[in-house]
Amino acid sequence: MWMETKTEEEETRIGHASLSRRALKGLRLFTGDMKHLDEYMQDKYFVLQLAIWGLRGVTRVILANNPLSGALIMAALCWQSPWQGLLGSLGVLASTLTAVIMGQDRTEVSGGHHGFNGMLVSLLMGVFSSAGDWYWWLLLPVCLGSAMCVFLYSGLSSLLDHWDLPVSVFPFNTIILLYLLCTGSDHPYFPHHPAIPPRALVPNDTKLNAVEVIRGIPLGVGQIFVCGALGPSLLILGAVLLYSPLLAIHALLGSAVGTLAGLSMAVNHGYLYSGLSGFNGALACMTIGGLCFTFNWKTHLFAIASAFISAYVGIALGNLLGTVGLPVSSWAATLTTTLMLLLTGSLAAYRIPTAQVMAPEHNLRSHRHCDAGRTREKESTDV
Template structure:
């Protein structure tokens, strides 16, 4: 008897030329199952397939590439920058693998630790006056400005959605709204916490009288957005308890970002997303009421999916308890 695959292959050979062209196009769309199977044996480091297909390694490489382009002062079309971009992005994969073997003992995510480490190492190695790969020095957010307490309310409000766009180094309103829309499609709960965290980060920036550029461009809000998203449904099941902790995480991430920005800015380095990454890691290490809502790292998915899974577990547990009583 022919297997299902053999039958499908035979029918594909008998199909019309137009049908074969359509089938070929479908190989490059959707889940691309054939390419997915092929790539399992083309992976150099043989890392877990779930990590690769889930984009965990590509995320850090993408962020490194974005920030290298943003900070580069060699022009918009400096093609030689592709060399360190490829090298640093590939290095993120090896660093991710090494950190995984360390953090797995505490069931902690590697998250964007590789991105934060690699981008700082690159900027330290090159410097603003490097003849081949110069970059713009970062300015501390707490730098004094004339009339530092007089802000434009509308521009501050614009900075809240821009804080979500700054997660991907975007400081334009249109693309930032598209990014926010994409987050809404993936998870409305995550998008809500992103905006909430950005608003909290902006409020923290106002309370510390950070530079107007940080407020207006969304730089004050993006670490707050990341910290709020991490606790408000991503690594923890959503509830009123985790919602309050998410707000606290947003405040802590925002204030830590200001402190790190002032510290690293003295040597011309950006704080990147160190504040949110360290804050989320701290929250995952906490014991007590928050730990009860923690999701095992291997089971983290969209917040709504995490919430439904926890509800099913609660329902199953209550059913077993009632059956045991009967």
């Protein structure tokens, strides 16, 4: 009787373990880059393929490549503002369709490389517009600006490929500045709000609220999508977590570093509370901390240093561009990470070629397999 009971308990335990493994394996299908979905979509209707390409483009903004994460981000944007959700969708579709019409590389198009710059341009146009929500004339510059991003991306890629550098968001940063310079705050059709420098003084803003500062850390992740509400920002952070826990940790860490840098420079409190002080640091920390470099303690410290540099550069550029009413956008993170990717020395050995960049966990496993293979080869040679 005792043996039978013991056997039943072992079978139950084995069954639970097997069920847990199957559940974990099923969960992994929805994490990382979801390459299996590309194989499944190869013979499907173009409209369905376009939707997946667009969702991948949405996640490229947060340096991810997961269509399910893209769906979560779109839900977060619609949650904060249906108008912003519409503009973001239109921007990513306009740029992706332009890339298809131009005959851009299919791998780049299907990977969302031509969608994220257009999405960011459309979101910034909507946020800075002083004409209010549901101003339909704004759809014209949104479509044109998003399409122009493809031309800039194509031209810059042929230049930056010589140094194995990603085009990143150079097209978005360029197009949005040109648009705001062309229109101005008193334009009869496309007026916009002038940007406020980080060091601008705010009346009666003398006492710092610690709770609001802490709240600004997750908002720094949301501000990557120009999202200033806590709930949608947490959903965006959840989308990063679904793609890669390592990337989510570095996103929060980079935003915290950016907030700390803002405190040290005594930026105005609204800049801290809204998360604007943290998003450039978050982007830099995510790029270096496991995405473009193999994750280890050296590159982790390097990512933190990059976040600090990016945050301080963001404050400096914000004060400079703010004098003429222009936003710093993500110029600080883009310039900082581009320079960091050009570094030489021992850290350069951990650099992942741009064409091979995937989820940080995948990069880490690939690095370990390569190290194990080199070790076995060395042992066989020694014998």
